[in-house]
Amino acid sequence: MFGKIRNSFQLVFIIMIASGLFASVNAQSLEEIMKTRGLSQTDMLAAAKTYTPSGKLDEYVVFSSGGQSGQVIVYGVPSMRILKYISVFTPEPWQGYGYGDDESMDIIYKQGSIRGKEITWGDTHHPALSETAAEYDGQYCFINDKANPRVAVIDLKTFSTTQIVANPIMKNEHGAAFVTPNTEYIIEASQIPAPFTNDYVPLTEFNEKYRGAMTMWKFSRKKGKILEENSFSVELPPYCQDLSDSGKNMSEGWVFTNSFNSERYIGGFGPGNTKFRDRLPHEAGMSSKDTDYLHMIHLDTAIKLFEQGKYKKINGHPVISMETMIANNALFLIPEPKSPHGVMINPSGQYLTVSGKLDTHVSVYDFKKMMKLINAKEYEGRDPYNVPILSMTKSLHGQVELGLGPLHTQYDSEKGIAYTSLYVDSAIARWDYLKLKLIEKIPIHYNVGHLVAAEGDTATPDGKYLIALNKLAIDRFTQVGPLHPQNHQLIDISAGHPMQLLYDMPLPLGEPHYAVMIKADKLKPLIRYKQKWFKNRVKPGRERIVREGNKVTVHSTLIRSHYSPEIIEVNKGDEVVWHLTNLERAQDETHGFSIYLYNINGSLEPGETSTFRFTADQEGVFPFYCTEFCSALHLEMMGYLLVKP
Amino acid sequence: MKIKILKMICLPFILMAFLCLAGNLSAAQDYEKDYHQKVKQNDGTIGIIAGVINYVCPKLVPGSTKICNSEDPVGSAVGVQKYMEQNWDKEEDDIEDAKMPELLNKKAALQFWDAVEQFKMHFPYREKAKQAAEKGDWENALLNEEMAWQYLVKCASRGIFSKKLVDGE
Structure with a gap:
């Protein structure tokens, strides 16, 4: 009896100790971690909202410009895990982009060249996702190069660049890429005015011969390409056009861009060698007026004028003059707070928010009021180029004081709610653009430029997450070192509670300027290429080496873990054309192809065929x-190219 | 609990298989001896692959298909592949795009499918190895047996991947 009691007592005692130990280990470990790492309950909550266990996938995918890297960065939300760098304007060896294969060499070095010059970098600024009925459809991404005006097409079936088009008339741009609600056109607006022609024009002729422009790149969804022959530009005054947006819903058919330096000020600061020497810098004169101009361009009319041939060709590219646009009621200006950065159309298409960086207010324009003025031909004046100017006060829905340096706005799923970045304040403002009131602000770290909300510039934004691009x-x-990474800060903007900062993601690859965030399930990338898509495909069993004169064509295949053939012998001076097909059917079985000395590095993804061409100029x-x-x-997956003397 | 026990049983085998695959690094070029050793090694490896097939197969296809037969693992593996391929237009589609009948774990089945592809590749090399051995061409017998081994390694690599997926690791 005593033994039984003793045994029961022991059992209970062991259970008590075991469970106590178990509980204390768990409780202690969490508390200890929090204590050791100095984490608060708020930190733990943020961690729980972003931590994505291995094997779990993100709800959203962000496409961020890669700034001066000339690439596009893809990452998941809420985990903020980087998923891909898409090479666009810059060669990238891992993906074999620009290191020898025909396709990427053609894109970077041929399509991307300007006036005969190869350009191997880009200043990517504004990615845009293709849209259907003003909603992201997950098919294409477009990105611009500010430094050397170009627009690139990224096919989201493969997440790779398929086309670059160079702008024939611009020398600098900014307001790109933006798409019309069904992606019929990709918009590109210039920034630093310059002559459309490529000849020398002195700055003394700035007002007469320097110009801004907006290019409407026609996009064929069927071909997955910009059709340069169906694209055109509209001439604009020599102001610095800034950011653009396409109208949607009630404002569909119109395109908007704002501007700075409507003063047309030319600086020259410093002991230069022209008559402009010792003038105050551009920054002094470019913001001396209180207002600049929001541009309204009627795209539908511009398309008709283009189709009617009412343009002149400059550098082989059709340009519709300001005079023609004005005569056809297709170009208007409205004053806006000076030095703005961005005009953003709300989901219904009725309201446009514009923020002057040097003003504390955000201005909300009402498209209905603007159209009323246009229809009544009620102008308050004309600019030096005879462009009609609408009244700012009569166009405004109202203004809201948000803080210092308001910059870029994105919209929420909740009606009337918007988020605006405040550059000088280093904060994000949540506000109501219908009731014109500030709701709350959250500090960020530091100096936010653009921001992106989940599907925040579509007809039906999602809310939930916002990222400040600091x-x-x-x-x-x-x-x-002295150069810090950029900081993408994830903020929880779910309805019903104050905004909460969740995560800091460093981005050490150029200055990511702007981003778009799409629901992950809208993306339907390929698992592998279909071998039959490639005209140079090499079928298994048909590997061979063919010599015609001094041209040697190698037809190779790759599969775990060998090339076929593995040894190739050519003569010095031979022209080598080397087709390689990756025969793999297994997912992610990518093979590389690198040859000593020839600066060749291919990446052949499953099913893909690439062709490399070079002269065997050294034995x-x-x-x-x-x-x-x-x-x-x-x-063991290796081989030899033998070049005989 | 059953799964855990099976895992505990299978893991040492997988490790053994891997060691078995990676262990034979003899530098001596006694081709005949090396050939016979390699044949043993490959037979052993196939035996272990068979164990993995028997473990994974019932977790890929419904029992009603009666494809999985522990007495004939190679037949089971090929059966699973045929079952997956029954609506597959090889010229038009990738295997993932094929309309497949019911699978218990499609992700794992796709890895298994590739493992079987690799496994099938080893047969012609073993046949060539045998033919060379019959002629006393031990160097080519060994090389072909080695090539067969490469495909068994690739098969094992994907097979383990498939097993991890069915185990939810």
């Missing part, structure tokens, strides 16, 4: 190998 991280990350032994760890026998 410029000066200063103390947010471990110091890595010797040139090993080639697979640069991907494709299997356990990866190192």
Whole structure:
């Protein structure tokens, strides 16, 4: 009896200790971690909202410009895990972009060249996703290059660049890329005015011969390409056009862009060698007026004028003059607070928000009021180029004081709610653009430029998440030299509670300028290429080497873990054309192709065929190998190119 | 609990298989001896692959298909592949795009499908190895047996991937 009691007592005691230990281990570990790492309950909540366990996928995907890297950065939300760098204007070896294969060499070095010059970088600014009925459809992404005006098409089936078009008349741009609600056109607006022609024009002729422009790139969804022959530009005054947006719903058919330096001020600061020497800098004269001009362009009329041939060709590109646009009631200006950055159309298409960086207000324009003035031909004047000017006060729904340096606005799923970045304040404002009142502000770190909300510029924004794209991280990350990473800060904007800062993501790859956020389930990328898509496809069993004179064509295949053929012998001076097909049907079985000395590095994704061309101009032994760890026998995936004297 | 026990049983085998695959690094070029060793190694590896097939197969296709037969693992593997391919237009579509009958774990089945592809590739090399051995061409016998082994390695690699997926690891 006593033994039984003793045994029961022991059992209870062991259970008590075990459960106590178990509980204390769990409780202690969490508390200890919080204590050791100095984490608060709020931090833990933020962690819980963003932590994405291994194997779980993100709800949203962000396409962010890669700034001076010339790329596009893709990452998931809420995890903020980087998923891909899409090479666009800059060669990128891992993806074999610009290192020898015909397709990417053509895109970067041929399509991307301007006036015969190869340009191997870009200043990517504004990605835009293709839309159907003003909703992201997940098919294409477009991105611009501010430095050398170009627009690129990224096919979201493969997440790779398929086309670059160079703007024939612009020398600098900014307001791109923006799409019309069904992606019929991709909009590109210039920034620093310059002559459309490529000849020398002195700055003394600035007002007469320097111009701004907006290019309407016609996009064929069927071909997945911009049709340059169906594209045209509209001439604009030599102000610095800034950011653009396409109308939607009630404002569909119109395109908007704002501007700075409507003063047309030319600086010259410093002891230069022209008559402009010692003038005050551009920054002094470009913001001396209180207002600049919001531009309204009637795209539908411009398309008709283009179709009617009412344009002149400059550098082989059709340009509709301001005079023609004005005569056809297709171009108007409205004063806006000076030095703005962005005109953003709300989901219904009725309201346009414009923020002057040097004003504390955000101005909300009412499209209905603007159209009433246009229809009544009620202008308050004309600019020096005879462009009709609408009254700002009569166009406004109202203004709201949000803080210092308002910049860019995105919309929420809740009617009337918008978010605006405040550059000088280093904050995000949540406000109501219908009731014209500020709701709350949240500090960010630091100096936010653009911001992006989930599907925040579509006809039906999602709310939920917002990311502040901050410029000066200063103390947010471990110091890595004088140049800090950029800081993308994720903010919870779910309805019903104040905004909460969740996560800091450092981005050390150029200055990511602008971003768009799409529901992940709208993206339907390919798992692999279909071999039959490639005209140079090499079928298994048909590998061969063919010599015609001094041209040697190699038809190769790749599969875990060998090339076929593995040894190729040519003569010095031979022109080598090398087709390679990755025969893999397995997911993600990518193989590389790198040859010593020839600056070649291909990335052949499953099913893909690439063609490399080079002259075997040096005799010797040139090993080639697979640069991907494709299997356990990866190192054995190698071969020799032998070049005989 | 059953799954855990099975995992505990299978894991050492997988490790053994891997060691078995990676272990034979003899530098001596006694081709005949090496060939016979390699044949044993490949037979052993196939035996372990068979164990993985028997473990994974019932977790990929419904029992009603009666495809999985532990007495004939190779037949089971090929059966699973045929079952998946029954509506597949090879010229038009990738295997993932094919309209497939009911699968218990499609992700794992696709990995398994590729493992079977790799496995099938080893047969012609073993046949060539045998033919070379019959002629006393031990170097080519060994090389072909080695090539067969490469495909068994690739098969094992994808097979383990498939097993991880069915186990939810």
